[in-house]
Amino acid sequence: MMPNAFPAFFAGRTPWPAQALVMPSVVKGRSTLLAAPTASGKTEAAIAPLYQRHVSFKRERLSTIYVAPTKALANDIFGRLDSYLAVRAPGCVTRYTGDRHDFVSAVDMFCLIVTPEALDSLQLTRPDALSGVRAVVVDEIHLLHGAPRGQQLRFVIDRLRAAASPPRHPQDQFQVVGMTATIDRLEEVRDLWLGPDGALVRHGTAREIALQLCDVSDTAMPGDDWAAKCARALATWLATSGTPKVLVFENTRNGAHALAAALHGALAGVFGSEAPPLHLHMGVLSATERERVELAMKTERAGVCVATSTLEIGIDIGDVDAVVLAAAPGNVGSYLQRIGRGNRRSNVCRVLALYEGPGGAAMHEALVDCARRGDLDDVHEYDRPSVHFQQVL
DSSP states (O other): OOTTHHHHHSTTSOOOHHHHHHHHHHHTTOOEEEEOOTTSOHHHHHHHHHHHHHHHTTOOBOOEEEEOSSHHHHHHHHHHHHHHHTTTSTTOEEEEOSSOBOOOOOBTOOEEEEOHHHHHHHHHHOGGGGTTOOEEEESSGGGTTTSHHHHHHHHHHHHHHHHOOOOSSTTOOOEEEEEESSOSOHHHHHHHHTOTTSEEEEOOOOOEEEEEEEEGGGTOOTTOOHHHHHHHHHHHHHHHHTOOEEEEEOSSHHHHHHHHHHHHHHHHHHHGGGOOOEEEEOTTSOHHHHHHHHHHHHHOSSEEEEEOGGGSSSOOOTTOOEEEESSOOSSHHHHHHHHTTSOTTSSEEEEEEEEOHHHHHHHHHHHHHHHHHTOOOOOOOOOOHHHHHHHHO
16 A cells, blocks of 8 residues: 555554554545554654655655644654655655754655744745645644644644645645544544544553652752752652653743752762763753753663653653653643653553642642543633734734
């Protein structure tokens, strides 16, 4: 079914179950929503059949837009897709975000990776470059559904569809592919983003969650603030557990910065000169620094990375040994996304939750209970006059 795409994306292995389920629908040109757990191969499930359609219909210009909600995810997807196609079609994947303006020409291009805001800008300033687009992939659609960014993106997709040049083959139709791991009411999402004729593919159950609660007051010193308490507790746990690489989530930039500063001293106090590398990742840092941290966490065997929600979605760092929650996220979707960053090559999410007092423990226990039962947050979509006003402008 996919003679050109299969060797590029699945060399030496068979597709995973979720991939095998969704690819026939996509390669036939049908708009499709895929709901599957984290680390189930959704990116390849969407892009491989779209690449086959690109080759089969002999498209000579950019044909596929991949929308990633964050710049970090866009960078990660770019690296993965570029590595898949580097031999067969070098240079056919590019990106355009607030940090990276790599997109120069649509000629001989297959896929452009963008953020929603970058796509909106491109469609307004360079519509001719997007005239050959036949497919739009919306990754992590749960982050956009129910938000103004999502409604804005749907308007942009409608504009792309309306401005697309006529295909040379009647079966070369425009399609939208959505992907999510944490959203409820899938039929409503499908109808709004793809239309009622779109395919809906569900697969799999969430991975097992191995939760360990850690009371930071057990290792605290007099005068310690929350960041210092968390840093001491985490450094002690890393030493006693022998865990080499962890991703630590904080809810705010100030919290992440304070925790990273406290960890610098705490790790040195426990490990001495053998302390693991310490990284900080959040949106206010320069693109160069964020990408340095992302590369280090992908390639180095040991490390501690403190992050805000910038690393919450999509980033494939397969050998993260545990996810640490220094603060409980505000909803079940964020909880699932954060814990899904770790142990992506296993069936178990290993989670360390830092807390103080019975209320802190209860919040983490409530979140993990909802996650295990699949009880997700309600998302209410509605029409926003402000977005219509922006479209008119």
